[in-house]
Amino acid sequence: MATTGIRGQARQDAIAGWLFVAPALAILGIFLVVPILFAAYYSFTDWNGISPPTEARLIGLRNYYDLLLSGGIKQQDFFKALKNTTYFALGVVPLQTGAALVLAVIVNQRGLRFKDFFRTAYYFPSITSSIAISLIFLFLYQKSGLVNYVLEVITFGRWEPIAWLADARGLFHILLEPLGITLRTGPEFLRAKVAGLTLWDWISGPSVALTAIMLQNSWTTTGTMMVIFLAALQDIPSFVYEAAQIDGANNWQIFWKITLPLLRPTLFFVITLGLIGTYQVFDQIYVMTSGGPAKTTLTMAYIVYRNGFRNSEMGLGLATAVLLFAIIFLLTMLQRRITEAREG
Amino acid sequence: MTISHAPPRGRSRPLSTVLWDRTRLVLSYAILFGLALAFFYPFTLAVTTSFKPLPEIAANPVKLLPDQWTLEGYRRMVGLNVDRWLFNSAFVAVCITLGNVILASLAGYALSRVPFPGREALFLAILGTMMIPGIVLLIPRFILFKLLGMIDTYQGLIVPGLVTSFGIFLMKQFFESIPVELEEAAFMDGASRFQIYWNVVLPLTRPAVIALTIFSFQGSWNDFMGPLIVISTNQDLYTLPLGLAFLRGGIGQNLQWNAILAGSMLTTLPMALIFLFFQRYFIEGISYAGLKG
Structure with a gap:
């Protein structure tokens, strides 16, 4: 041309x-x-997933009403899932972020050998299929499985083996019981209903089954987060540390006053990734528990699927998805606000 | 880092500091090796258990080495068509990887170097789509596949994954780090945009291309939600993760652990091999994405 x-x-x-x-x-x-x-569009319809999509009828805000206000089982399940997912995120995000940061700082120490080996070992679970990992942990979490066995060994036989994935007891409920607080004996207001669930239900904490999946999830993702932190740590020029040391700062001060502030953008990135990931936890639930026992591992992402495909209510599933989208969006914005406010 | 080699103002370091440094190093190794064991042991146990006969697993699921080695689990997997699932996973992953490398690098190049009207707005829009959580697409994609007749087809497994916003973003960032002078020389010689992209720029972005190759392959190989909604009845089109989930069956079912773990290992092994050979690029890729994001 x-x-x-x-x-x-x-x-x-x-x-x-x-x-x-x-x-x-x-x-x-x-x-x-x-x-x-x-x-x-389809979140305002009654499409069932089987008839042609073009035949779906518009039903206004019905699906959203069912999920948020109806007082029926759909509302209950939605808020159960919201509760479980929130406990999941509140447990996993700090755990994996904290562990990854500590590990990265340890591995980054001067004079430490086998750095590459540790990095490889910790990153390995991140490249493995979540389904394969879930099946392996399904095996390890059995009553006679490795997890109970290890706990028995390190407590010198005092640990009573439990069926992790079949245990619906909430962690906070377990902690409250020795204090004499149960649904029956606790104060009246615990029986009050908020958004379809009793207050007692809201404060249950994650169930033992959900906790098991939370630990597994942290086990899988910590490595990725560590590699990201490590790269950021290695990006900090060494003269910054040298200057601090000449000024007489100790390691502890160096970490809190220099390393951590310099890592803030990375921290933001890792926490955002964590929030987005945990609010969508699906594969593990699908393979390991299908939302049980007693709906304590029902998550937001899982009810999107269940409402849509298992219960043939695609419109309802989509409304759930739209609400989940809104929640994730708000959380990311909120987190950005907080990080920026701290910097400002 | 060389902090300790220059003790501040020539003072010799007190004994307590030296001792603390030693202790800290020992403690660090204890923590790091302990955790490495916690990461590797479950895989090791899964491998050896996949070679045990069922009664042995039921009797003691904790013991590491089998009393009697058997291929029962693997034979059962072959009987279930696992070779077909393996082929599907590989075929889909290769197509998706090729698509990503070509389409994302083309788009990334244009977005970073070719001044065309609407470029900035387009890039922002692409960044915006990275915010869409995958789960939100679950049902609407099913509707789309239904309308397009892509349920139970290879096209359904492959086409939606041929390019990702993340890949475009990664490539664009990388192209921007290449000095523009290199292209200008070719430009003066009358090379077309495509020739410059293909002959000059693409060869220079080998590290980015490798990182993108790895991300795409891994993403496709391990993807579960995508195939879950595309494949409804045709088990011949199962990918490995889908086949594994099918094998698990319902809650409370009696599980054939050797077969299930054999399947998990067959799913893990190819990725593990790729990882061992290209580790450096995995780590560089994820670090790069982390620093840029």
């Missing part, structure tokens, strides 16, 4: 630019943008 000065070049670039992005754009448009529009 003959180029005629600047103008010809600009036109050629416009054509080339759009041609280069066109294939990617087509795929993202069809499989990302169109589905989002579908989600918004």
